[in-house]
Amino acid sequence: MAKVAKVVLGLAVGFGLSLSAAQAGDAVAGKKVFKKCKACHTVDAGGKNKIGPNLHGVIGKAAAAVEGYKYSKAMKASGLTWTEENLTGFLTKPKKFLPKTKMSFGGLKKPQQIEDLIAYLKENS
Numbered sequence: 188m189a190k191v192a193k194v195v196l197g198l199a200v201g202f203g204l205s206l207s208a209a210q211a212g213d214a215v216a217g218k219k220v221f222k223k224c225k226a227c228h229t230v231d232a233g234g235k236n237k238i239g240p241n242l243h244g245v246i247g248k249a250a251a252a253v254e255g256y257k258y259s260k261a262m263k264a265s266g267l268t269w270t271e272e273n274l275t276g277f278l279t280k281p282k283k284f285l286p287k288t289k290m291s292f293g294g295l296k297k298p299q300q301i302e303d304l305i306a307y308l309k310e311n312s
């Protein structure tokens with residue numbers, strides 16, 4: 188058992204070092220953070236668009252790509268891809284990152300919240 192534990196620990200450490208900080212989020216904590224988004228967004232596969240578009244599989248996807256959702260001109264013209272980096276910028280201060288977006292959300296202050304949220308969004312893709 189001890190040997191197995193060491194191997195697992197070794198893997199976990201090695202893995203942890205090879206991941207950037209932005210990928211080290213906790214999906215369980217991220218689910219709680221997502222409560223702030225729920226008034227406007229669903230995240231399940233095929234979930235409906237509310238005030239904002241469905242966010243299923245949003246990581247790595249082009250911005251303004253959800254069919255049937257009416258995006259702002261700013262979002263449509265952004266040419267963005269929702270990489271973790273762009274998503275972090277957007278969620279920190281939506282209107283600063285993308286002026287004229289119609290997402291009325293003040294932003295998440297703590298970097299950890301965004302990391303956790305991204306881990307949660309990744310699980311839902």
Ligand code: HEC
Nearest residue numbers: 223224227238239250251252258259262288289290291292
């Ligand atoms: C008050 C409603 C509201 C809240 C709260 C909100 N959003 Fe949004 N969100 C929107 C709207 C509206 C848009 C469309 C923006 C546009 O077209 O400019 C949007 C767009 C987005 C997009 C771009 C999606 C795409 O298909 O390109 C992402 C990603 C996103 N929101 C994530 C989040 C996350 C994560 C949270 C919680 C931390 C959140 N939003 C909170 C309303 C909201």
